[in-house]
Amino acid sequence: MNYTLHQLHVFVRIAQNQSVTRAAEELNLTQPAVSIQLKNFQDQFDIPLTEVISRRIYLTDFGREVAQAAETILQAAQAINHKTLAYKGLLYGKLTLSVVSTGKYVMPYFLSGFMQQHAGIELAIDVTNRQKVVDSFANNEVDFALVSILPQHLHVNHLKLMPNKLYLLGSGQPDTAPNGNEPKLLETLPLIFREAGSGTRSMMEKFIDDHQLVVRKRLELTSNEAVKQALLAGLGYSIMPLIGLKNELLTDELRIVPLDGLPRQTTWMLIWHKDKQLSPVAKAYLTYLEANKELIIQHHFDWYERF
Template sequence: MNYTLHQLHIFVKISQTQSITRAAQELHLTQPAISIQLKNFQDQFDIPLTEVISRRLYLTDFGWEIAQVAKMIINEAQALNHKTLAYKGLLYGKLKISVVSTGKYVMPYFLSGFMAQHEGIELIMDVTNRQKVVDNLTSNEVDFSLVSILPHQFNLNYLELMPNKLYLVGNERNKTGQKTNDPGLLKKLPLIYRESGSGTRSMMEKFIADNQLVVQKRLELTSNEAVKQAVMAGLGYSIMPLIGLKNELLNNDLTIIPLTGLPLKTPWMLIWHKEKQLSPIAQAYLTYIQENKSTIIQQHFAWYNRF
């Protein structure tokens, strides 16, 4: 037999997802690439590893046994790498972080330098909605989470990274004709909301409630990127985090509409359970952030104070 670790990794992912499409998505490969590797792997066995029933892919009993062995081989191969790095006195293992969706504009810059220093560390970063971030904390699946609003149901430690500022934005071509900065302007504008449970939405709704406004809700969308594209297309206005609007503001695709009380401000925070025993990797990362936070902000977010 002449199988490769790459083929083993693909077959294990297929066993976990029961789908070539989903395996391709999770491995960031094309479906044809997955199918070819599966065929090449199957060609090394006389007994079928998979079968298709009603257009769905299933592993045979033999396939499940091979998948279990494949996991063991992959784990042993990783152990070899870890032992080599440990012998050289380097950190190795996984750093797991859960990030609210807008945090994807923040977190990579607070990770890149640390990852460059420690080649033996594997980063697992889940960019998801706020509820999933809370669920990850509940089930102790991550070392840290990045949020802009603290979940109050936990006893947490936190480290503030940088401000999160939210402004009212609109399409540059759709002028509001405003003569004052009165928040009452929102009553006249079609507004675009994030989905329920979003931290951005909760801050927007609080601002509207604090100003005792009755507003028009035109759209509800499930990602910051979708809201941004809708605003750019002229479908409405929204209160959005500045962090994801750099290029659109500099290119005049979007404009900030000044209102009294804006921007709304909360800090981006790295959070973790007070009772969690941090791994050597997690502790090293926390130390790195504490020592380099100011430099990272200066290098990558100097533009932030222009607005």
């Protein structure tokens, strides 16, 4: 037999997900590439590893035993890598984060310098909506989470990173600016919402509720990127964070609509559970952030202070 560690890794992900498609997504590979690796792995055994029933893939009894053995082999290989790095005096291990979807415009800049300093660290980031971030955090699945609103029902420590400012935004096309700056202006505009569970949506709904407004929802979209494209197309208006809109704001493709009571401001925060025993990697990352966050903001987010 001549299987590779890569084939073992692919097979374990298929076993965990019972899906070639989901395994491909997690591995950042195409579905055909994963299918080819599975076929090449299967070709080395006379006994089937998987079976397909009603278009769903299942492990055979033999496949389950192979998957368990593969996990053991991969863990041993990782241990060898870690020992090699330890002998070199390097920091090693895994850093796991769950990040609210808008945070993808923030978090990479607070990670890149740290990762460049420590080549032995493996990074895993899950970018999703706020509810799923809170759930993964509550289930102790990650070291840290990036949020802009603290979860009230959890006991957390936090490190503030930078402000999160939300304005009413619309297309920068000429002659499209609405008149007035009273909150009731929202009742006359076609509004674009994020999906339920989004932190951006909760902030927008709180502003509407605080001013007892009756508004018209034109669209509901599942990402700030999708909302941005809808705004650029002139489909409506939305209260959303400025982060991620740098180019559109500086080139006047999008326009801030002045509205009393805006901006609403929260703070991007890295949170971790008060009772969690942080790994050496996680502790080193906190130390890095405390020493470097102001320089990171100055270097990458100087444009943000203009608004």
